[in-house]
Structures are given as structure tokens and as C-alpha cells.
Amino acid sequence: MYTHIPPKGIACWEGCHFIGNPSINEKVSPFFRRNFTLSEEVVSAAVFLCGVGYHELYINGVKAGDSFLTPAQSIYDKTVYYNTYDISRLLKAGENTLYVLLGNGLYNCEIKTWDYEKAPWREKPKLLLYGDILLRKGRRVNIYSDSSFETGESPITYNTLYGGETQDYTRGDSAARKAVVVKSPGGVLRPFPEPHVKEQLTYRPLKPAKSPVPAGKKILFDFGQNMAGWAHVDAEASGRTRFTLRYGEKLDAGGGLDTSLIDVFTEKGRFQTDEYILDPAHPIRNGRPHFTYHGFRYIELSVEEGELTAFDIHARTLNSDLRRIGSFTSSDDYVNRIYEAGQKASLSNLVNVPTDCPHREKNGWTGDAALSAEQMCLNLDMKEFYRRWLHDIRESQRPSGQLPGIIPTGGWGFNWGSGPVWDSVLFELPLAVYTCYGDASLLLENRDAMKRYLDFCASMAEDHVVNFGLGDWCPPVGGAGDHPCPTAVSDTATYFKLVKILAMVSDLAGEQADRDYYEKLAAAIKDSFNRHFVDSGTGLVSGGSQTGQAMALCLGLLEGDTTKKAQDQLCTLVAKNNGYLDFGILGAKYVFEALSGCGKGQLAMDIILHEGFPSYRHWIDMGITTMAESWNRTSSDNHHMFSDVCRWFVRYVAGLGKADFCGRTITFSPDFPVQLNSAGASTESAAGEFSCSWERQPGGVRFTCLAPADFSVALAPGEPGRVIETLGEKTVKDGHIQRDFFIKEPLSKLQF
Helix, strand or coil: CCCCCCCCCCCCCCCCCCCECCCCCCCEEEEEEEEEEEEECCEEEEEEEEEECCEEEECCCCCCCCCCCCCCCCCCCEEEEEEECCCHHHHCCCEEEEEEEEECCCCCCCCCCCCHCCCCCCCCCCCEEEEEEEEEEEEEEEEEEECCCCCEECCCCEEECCCCEEECCCCCCCCEECEEECCCCCCEEEEEECCCCEEEEEEEEECCCCCCCCCCCCCEEEEEEEEEEEEEEEEEEEECCEEEEEEEEHHHHHHCCCCCCCCCCCCCCCCCCEEEEEEECCCEEEEEECCCCEEEEEEHHHHHHCCEEEEEEEEEEEEEEECCCCCCCEHHHHHHHHHHHHHHHHHCCCCCCECCCCCCCCCHHHHHHHHHHHHHHHCCCCCHHHHHHHHHHHHCCCCCCCCCEEECCCCCCCCCCCCHHCCCHHHHHHHHHHHHHCCCCHHHHHHHHHHHHHHHHHCCEEEEEECCCCCCCCCCCCCCCCCCCHHHHHHHHHHHHHHHHHHHHHHHCCHHHHHHHHHHHHHHHHHHHHHHHEEEECCCECCCCCCHHHHHHCCCCHHHHHHHHHHHHHHHHHHCCCCCCCCCCCHHHHHHHHHHCCCCCCHHHHHHCCCCCCCCCHHCCCEEEEEEEECCCCCCCCCCCCCCCCHHHHHHCCCEEEEECCCCCCEECCCCCCCCCCCEEEEEEECCCEEEEEEEEECCCEEEEEEEECCEEEECCCCCCCCEEEEEEEEHHHEEEEEEEEEEEEEEECCC
């Protein structure tokens, strides 16, 4: 097998040049073309292509590869990614054409809200290319990007990441000129690793279009599911015709498309709109965008001029091609739909980087990713996706250790939009990989960056209390920052958690002096937290918030009788709020776990399924199919930052618990909420598969679990004091052991 490798070079390959088309209108997608002749059959051929912002490669008119929106956005003056394409089957003896389309992506983005228009790396799209072709008789043909390439305007006459794309099928490529040698983006060339963004699911509109569609006519298509992706269209026209597809996720009172809640940061210009121009000689067959994608449930077709004599549309979802490794199901439709909404929101926001939403921002908000990390790792194979993004995070870190709130960033987000909860992404992503898969590699890779960040926190702390950045964002009432939990409480609790994580990582690395240092620092933070924020007599945490109580409990910040008092206070706070939740995205991670931890998992499920505002059930009753950004749905309907409830379903409702990969033990911890008659979950790890399921039967609950044979198993039902009868065990696939139990009345824990 012939091995293809790119030439030597750090920021540019030897013999190659970055080329561009500086004179082109920056909204137009340029093409780059090279014709060449091969004297004999091809044995093996590869193209190494760095085309930024986005690129698509075509060989003899056929798209190479099945990935889209590539390469991933990066901090282009530090890292720029390239793709490798196997084009062996696309070449032929004789004449061949290599053709590249470039799009703006984030590299040439004009949005001012996050200072992308001022990014130091901003420039028109450009490419670097090396082709290596091995012919049948052993001859090699190489292609190097240089001014011998032709370039011009493609039929994509407008492309922006947020605005959309215009394709004019009535025009071909413009007259070509020689490409121009341009400056490198500046970053180190790195291969773009898997996973790549690919098309996934297909959705048909609930009601198809009826033809013809005359000028002035608008048709609204409902695909029944909020998603990230784009439409594929087939269209014919009787004369020159222009139509638009406008994407959105909500309808106004009159049933029309309403994007007013998601176009707020795009300067009120063109937003999520694709435009197509055709005529009788140039129909559209399987037309789609190339260098943008959208967040939507609805698409509005509007014929601006001419008439469509035939029209068909379907939607395709787009996300990084991540393997699903986990599952959850239950007997309750609301619970299943909440879990599914969390999974769909997650996938909608896994497009090269973990974004906050697929329409309004498409930003890699760190806090959202930190809060969702564990549930994503339980359900998807996230390790390599996170490994690459953690590289971007490290490149964003300032020498002081400070991190921005969005990554990649063009410079925005250091002085607003960050803080310990958001910045914890540097710790939470590697921790989730370790917790879910038993793989410590990301923890060790990022240890030095973690140390720098904790040094930054120390520089911001007074008496080990930190108070900067964002807190329990998006509570039910008031603005996004009007949360009842004081930011100093959530910041200092998070600071303690991060120090404890680094103490563990230091231990894994064999750095005992560091471990001792961070354990001592954690003890000092804990002492300060209790002195500043905890009433030991009542167990109440400053602010009297559900979030503050839960964080103190979950993170081990309390001791002795204060713990029990704090548990009672949390239940009292819920009762005083008539059983409703009163927290933002932080509370959504900690409150349910804190309740399960004190034997009150039933109360957690009652909160989730409470009828009316605010609750997860309320979202479902309002018809939501992904998770919203706010409890009252006054902004985005496709955020994943509230999705940690999926983790609680898996670990506590189904009872999958948490494996200790070092100690080779796992404790299954089902809560058995009364709303459910059955539940089950599974996940994969480096050690093997873990799964469990339970079903109510007369007199109790039958519980079945599966774990690798070298793991000892403990069963700890959430409600203490139940009698557990062992029904048997057997060895099943790949050396895993299945165990069956019948859980009656009281015994708190049984060890095997």
C-alpha cells in the first residue's frame, strides 16, 4: 500500500504556496481550478488541502469525501487545519480537472457582536494544496498550489456563515485568471482529525409543496423537529425565477415564520436565508448550501420573481460524525421526550466545535460545553472531538492563565462572558472522558494549562473567595444574570472543585508534591467557603438558593451535621417555591443530583415533571423538540446547556451509577420514581459495557445489570432501607457478567 504524506513545512508546505483571489467580492465564493493529464491508470492518489474558511474539493465534477463545513474553525494564526482526500477512484488516464470552492466561514466573518470583524487573522479565503498521484508503472505526478491555478467567481454569489448563501444556476464560472500567491493564515498546519461534519438524518415536511408556485407566493414547511442542517431542493421554472428559503424555529401569532428572537446579534441584515436563481435550461437538482448551515424547524419558501413549475424539499441534519455509545429509555413519555430533546440539542450543537446554538451565534461557548460534557460522554464517543477542541482552548489561554468565554475567539470574551464556571471547561471535558471511559489521557495532556488557570484564579481570590464572571445563568424569572445564587458562592464552589480535580490529576501523573499542594489549597478554600457562606446552625448557604445548596452538597463543601441540615434546607427551598425549580443552568446540573444523594430522587423527578412553568415538562407541553435557552422560551429553542438532566436520567433514574475505573468497581443507584414503571440505560467505556434496567413487579422491582467481569458491583437504591434479593448471575458476551435482583423493602446497600 502506497503511503502519501504532505511535503515538509510548518506553516506552508515545501514547493506549495497559499493562493487566493484578492480582487474578488468577499461575499462571492471563489473557485480554483487545475487541469492536468495522466498518461496511465492511477494506482493511488491523495490530495492534502488546507482551504480556509471552508472548502469543497471536486475531481472531474465529483465531490471528494463525504464531509462538509471543513475544516473546523480554529485560531487561524496559531493553528490551521488541512484535510486529506483519497481521490484514487476519481481520477482517470487522460484529462482530469481538480476544482476547489472556498467559502468564508469564520475566517472571513463580518459579525461585530463578538469582534470577529476585528480578528487578527481575518482575511479572504485562501488555499494550500498538494496532490500526490502514483501511476501504474510507478511514475509519480505531483500537484503544487501556485499561480498556475486558475481562479474566478463561482455561481455561489453570496456566502456568509450567519446570513446564508445565494446560488445562481443560470451562470457558470466567470472568466478565469491566474491565482495570486498570498500570505499564510499564520498558524501551524495540522491534519484535521476525525470526526468530520457529515449529513445524518433526513426529514420530510409534514405537508409537501403544491406546484406551481407563482411570484409573491410563500409556503411554510414544518419538519416537525428542531435541528441543525440545511435543505436539499429540486426545482424547475418556466422562466427566470428567483426564490428564497428562510430558516427559523418559531412561528408568530399569525402562523408565519418569526426569527426575531434569534437574529438579534447579526445586525438585522440577511439572516439564515438561502437564495436560488434558475431558469428552464438550468433546473436545480439536489441543490443545497455549501458554506453555511442553519438552526431550524421551519423553512419559508418565498418566490421573489418568476414561477416555480415544480418544487420538492427535504431537510438533512448536520453534525460531527460521533458514534453513539449510550442509551436511555423509560416507561414515561415525558421523560423519554425530555431525554430525546437533550440528545437532539446536543447533536445540533456538535458541528466542528461544541456550539451554544446552531443559528444565532454558532459560538463555542465554554460554559455550555462544560455543563453538558458528562451527559455527552455517556451517550456519544466524545474523546477525539474534545481532544481537538481542548487544543484550541489551550491556544486561547493567555500567559496569565485566563480563558475567554468563547473558543475559538478573535479576541472577544476575556473581560466578559467567562469566569470559573465557564472556564471549568478546561477541567470538565477531560474529567468527563475519564469518568465515563476510564481514559486519563486528556487530563494529563491539559494538566499544565489547568495549573496556569488555577494560578489565575488565585490572583483573583481574596481569602480564597473568587467572584468574577457569570454565575447561574438563565434563571426562570428576570434577566439571564438575575439568579438568586450569589456569583461568589458558585465561583468559589467551582474553584474548590477545580482544585480537587487537579489534585487528582497530579496523583495520576505521579506528582505527589503537586497533589499535596492542591489538597492543601482545597482545604483552605473549603474552610473559607464555610466561613463566608454557610450558616452551620441552619445549614443555609448564602443567598438561600436551590443552586447554592446543591453545589455545596454535591461538591463536598460541608461536614457533619451541617450536611444533613443543608439537605433539609434544599428540600424546604423547593417546597417554598411550590415544588418548582428556581435555578439556571448551574442548578440544572447540581440540584437533581443533590436530591438523589440524600434519598430524595422522587422530589427531583417531581420538579422535572411539574406541570406548568417552569419545568422540563412545560417545555414538552409547549411543543419543544430540543432544549431551550431559557425556561420561558424567550430566546433560542436549541441550546444544550440545560441537558445535564439526561445524565441524571441515566445515572439515577435508570440507575447506571458511576464506575470507579481505578478500583474496578461500579455502584448502580436507581431511584425508582413513582411516575415510571420501568427504565434502562447503557454506555460503553474502555473497560467494556455497562448497562442496567428495571421493571416494577408485584411486591417490588426486578433489577438487571451488566458489567465487565473484573468489576465488583454494588447496588444502592436511592430510597434507603430496601431488602435486596439476589436472583442469580451469568456470564454473557465478551466476558461481561449479568446480575439479576429483586428489590423489596429495607436494606440500604448490598455488596457483591
